[in-house]
Amino acid sequence: MKIVMDMDPGVDDAIALILALNSPELEILGITTTYGNVSVEKSTKNVFRILKLVGKTDIPVFTGARKPLLGTPDYAEDIHGEEGLGDVSLSHPKIDPAGNAFDFLREVVRSESDITIVATGPLTNLALTILIDEQFVSHVDKIIHMGGAYNLTKYGYGNVGPLSEFNIYSDPYAASIVFNSGAEIFSVGLDVTRHPDAVFTAQEIREIGDRGGRIGKLLPRMVERMLNSEGYVAIHDAVPVAYLVDSSILKFMDAWVSVETSGLEAYGATILDNREWVPMELRQGAPIKVAYWIDGSKYKDLLWDRVFK
Ligand code: BDR
Ligand code: CA
Numbered sequence: 001m002k003i004v005m006d007m008d009p010g011v012d013d014a015i016a017l018i019l020a021l022n023s024p025e026l027e028i029l030g031i032t033t034t035y036g037n038v039s040v041e042k043s044t045k046n047v048f049r050i051l052k053l054v055g056k057t058d059i060p061v062f063t064g065a066r067k068p069l070l071g072t073p074d075y076a077e078d079i080h081g082e083e084g085l086g087d088v089s090l091s092h093p094k095i096d097p098a099g100n101a102f103d104f105l106r107e108v109v110r111s112e113s114d115i116t117i118v119a120t121g122p123l124t125n126l127a128l129t130i131l132i133d134e135q136f137v138s139h140v141d142k143i144i145h146m147g148g149a150y151n152l153t154k155y156g157y158g159n160v161g162p163l164s165e166f167n168i169y170s171d172p173y174a175a176s177i178v179f180n181s182g183a184e185i186f187s188v189g190l191d192v193t194r195h196p197d198a199v200f201t202a203q204e205i206r207e208i209g210d211r212g213g214r215i216g217k218l219l220p221r222m223v224e225r226m227l228n229s230e231g232y233v234a235i236h237d238a239v240p241v242a243y244l245v246d247s248s249i250l251k252f253m254d255a256w257v258s259v260e261t262s263g264l265e266a267y268g269a270t271i272l273d274n275r276e277w278v279p280m281e282l283r284q285g286a287p288i289k290v291a292y293w294i295d296g297s298k299y300k301d302l303l304w305d306r307v308f309k
Contacts, residue, residue: 002027002112003245004105006064007237008036008121010076011222013088015307016120016146018215018238021054022306023245026050029108029115032101034064035073036121036170038084039302043121046084048093053215057093064101064125068171076166081224085223105129109139116244117206118219119145123169126173130181137183144240147175148189148270150255152292156191161265165190168259171269176259179286186252188243189270191249193236197296200233208308216308239291242299251293251303258285 003026007013020026033044044063051057067073081087098104106129109115117140119126126143129136147167149156158164169176179185192198200208205227208221223233241252260269272290273283281288 001025001116002029002114003116003118003244004028004030004108005030005253006032006034006035006117006119006121006125007047008038008043009050010037010043010084010121010237011080011226012235013037013120014046014050014085015235015303016241017050018307019055019238019303020118021056023241025245026241028058028059029112030035030104032064032104032125034061034065034101034121034125034166035066037076037080038062039073039075040066042084044097045093045095049085049090052093056257060098060103061116062099062101062104063097065128068122068124069127069173071184073170081225087224088218088221089101101125102129102132105242106133106136109136114141116141117143118240118244119143120240121180122170123147123174124171127171127177130177137181140183141176142184142186144186144188145242146188146193146223146240148187148257148290150189150191150257150270150272150290152272152290153191153195155194156189158269159190160268164268165270168270169188169261172259172261172268178262179257179259185288186240186291187238187257187288188250191238192250192291192294193239194234195294195296197203197280198239198294198299200235200236200300202227205233208304212308237250239299242302245302246298249295249299250291252289252291255288255290256280256285257288
C-alpha cells in the first residue's frame with residue numbers, strides 16, 4: 001500500500017514512523033510535517049533523526065504548517081520533551097526538506113493512484129491542501145488519522161479537556177474541514193488507542209528496555225514523561241499504521257461526527273451522533289468511520305516484532 005505520512009513527532013509519531021518504515025506492506029512516498037507536539041522546525045528535525053536512525057534517508061520530507069488555521073499552537077513539550085523525542089538525544093542529522101507539504105500533497109496524489117494518507121498530528125496540512133485544491137480528495141484513496149475521543153468505549157474521553165483530544169483540539173477548524181471534505185475518513189481516537197489492552201505498563205516498558213534491540217533500549221527514556229504523568233504508555237499514533245499492516249487490529253463503525261469549534265470546555269470535542277432512532281441521513285455531522293474496538297495484544301505484538309525487538 002502506498003502511503004504518505006503527515007506528522008508532528010512526537011514520541012508516538014516517531015514509533016509510528018519506525019513501524020511504517022519496518023513494514024514491507026507499506027511504501028512511504030513522502031513525509032509531511034506539522035507543528036503539534038513541538039514546533040514544525042523541531043518535528044521536521046525529528047523526522048530526519050528517525051530516518052537516520054533506521055537508515056532510510058532516501059524518503060523525501062516536506063515542511064508543513066507552523067500554526068493552526070486560527071489561534072496559536074499549544075505544544076505538548078511537557079509530555080514529549082523539549083525536543084519532542086522524550087529524553088533521548090539522537091544525533092543531529094542533515095535537515096534537508098525537499099519542499100513544502102502542500103505542493104507535495106497536491107502533486108503526489110496526481111502522480112500515483114490509490115494513496116492512503118496517514119495523519120498523526122493536527123489536521124492543518126490536509127485542511128489547507130483541501131482548501132486550495134478542490135480536486136485533491138478525489139485523488140486520495142482514504143485518509144486515516146489518529147485523533148478524537150468519541151465516547152464509544154470507557155476510554156473515549158479527552159486528554160486536553162474533558163472531551164477534547166490533542167490533535168483535534170490543536171486545530172478543530174482543520175478537523176472539521178477534513179471530515180466534511182468528502183474523502184473516506186478513518187478516525188482512530190482515544191477510545192481504542194488508550195484501551196488498557198493496547199497500552200504498556202511500567203513493567204512492560206522496563207522489559208522492552210532490558211530485552212529489546214537498539215530502538216527498544218531507547219524506549220524507557222523516550223516515554224518516561226508519559227509514564228510519570230499517566231501511569232501507563234499509550235503509543236496512540238502507531239495504531240492507524242498497525243491497522244494498515246493488519247486490518248484485524250481495529251474495527252470501525254459508520255458514524256456522523258461534528259467537531260466543536262466554539263465554546264470553552266468542549267472546544268475541540270468530536271461529537272458523534274449515535275441516536276439510533278434518527279435515520280442515518282438526518283444525523284448531525286460528517287459521515288466518517290470511527291474505530292470502536294482494538295485487538296490490543298495483536299497490536300502490541302506487532303510493535304514488539306517490528307520496532308522494539
Ligand atoms: C495525540 O496527541 C499527540 O500528543 C500524540 O502524538 C498523538 O498524536 C494523542 O492525543
Ligand atoms: Ca502525533
